[in-house]
Amino acid sequence: MSKPKLISFKVCPFVQRSVILLKEKGVDYDIEYIDVYNPPEWFLKLSPTGKVPIMQVEGTVLFESAVINEYIDEVYPPQIHPADPLLKAQNRAWIEYTSPLYMGTFNIIMSKKKEDMEKALEEFDKNLAGLEKAKQHKPWFNGEQLSMVDISAAPIFTRISFIKDHCKQDLLKAYPALQQWSDDLLQRQTVKDSVVDGFSDLLFNRMKDNESYILKNES
Ligand SMILES: N[C@@H](CCC(=O)N[C@@H](CS)C(=O)NCC(=O)O)C(=O)O
Structure with missing residues (x-):
């Protein structure tokens, strides 16, 4: 599996949630920072909401930090969500x-x-x-x-x-x-x-x- 890549804005709390989870799991990932208030064209093409975070996973773009974190939790062990x-x-x-x-x-x-x-x-x-x-x-x-x-x-x-x-x-x-x-x-x-x-x-x-x-x- 290739490395996931987060697109971030340096002071965004939502991206920080995904960064913490990736670090908790020791996942190797890339991160690129943009100015979300003056976003590059390529970002606007990728992000359906124009917001960060987005995470690129093997050609697919995920958005919404809670959903990104659910994906990270399912794919990279150990699972943090409780089984119950x-x-x-x-x-x-x-x-x-x-x-x-x-x-x-x-x-x-x-x-x-x-x-x-x-x-x-x-x-x-x-x-x-x-x-x-x-x-x-x-x-x-x-x-x-x-x-x-x-x-x-x-x-x-x-x-x-x-x-x-x-x-x-x-x-x-x-x-x-x-x-x-x-x-x-x-x-x-x-x-x-x-x-x-x-x-x-x-x-x-x-x-x-x-x-x-x-x-x-x-x-
Ligand atoms: N519900 C979204 C919220 C993301 C969000 O609001 N990100 C802010 C930066 S912290 C953003 O991209 N704002 C730019 C905009 O609203 O155009 C999530 O959880 O991912």
């Missing part, structure tokens, strides 16, 4: 639950207006409260075994940690289970290695260029 159909379905639902959180962190750091940022913070907090309740086991979502939910949630914690360091907002302060989960995930080697060099500067510069409100709000 009920637990697997429940895990898939929580992976789905994490999707608006990605948009949430984006809206928090990129809103230009105070009211938009505050709305984003409020919605994000509601979603975090739900996740805090759901995180019942330790260290990982299902207990001892790392799950696809952990992998799918990790990039959110990368961004929450960035927001704490650069925007002086501790989004996890009311959520001890999530704080512990974040600490465990951000210490994991595959998660560390999934963050591109210069990640914080890239994101911070995008916020500055964008004149994001959260930066004006800094004390």
Whole structure:
């Protein structure tokens, strides 16, 4: 089987989910970065949605990070999804639950207006409260075994940690289970290695260029 190839944008959390999974499984893969806001023609021909990630596998293009991760999990052992159909379905639902959180962190750091940022913070907090309740086991979502939910949630914690360091907002302060989960995930080697060099500067510069409100709000 030839190497799969991911097309990525350096600060995209969705691509980061696939990178973590590939690294967890020790899969040899290629990755090419594009500017998704100024995409090359060849990319637009390949990506049905114009979004990253896409993954090229032997001439076939896969899109949507959750689907790409399902494929990676099926094809490259060891299988991370649990065998039990009920637990697997429940895990898939929580992976789905994490999707608006990605948009949430984006809206928090990129809103230009105070009211938009505050709305984003409020919605994000509601979603975090739900996740805090759901995180019942330790260290990982299902207990001892790392799950696809952990992998799918990790990039959110990368961004929450960035927001704490650069925007002086501790989004996890009311959520001890999530704080512990974040600490465990951000210490994991595959998660560390999934963050591109210069990640914080890239994101911070995008916020500055964008004149994001959260930066004006800094004390
Ligand atoms: N549901 C998609 C979301 C992917 C997504 O929103 N990617 C962003 C970058 S992080 C993108 O490509 N945005 C460009 C656009 O919306 O045109 C997935 O999980 O793969």
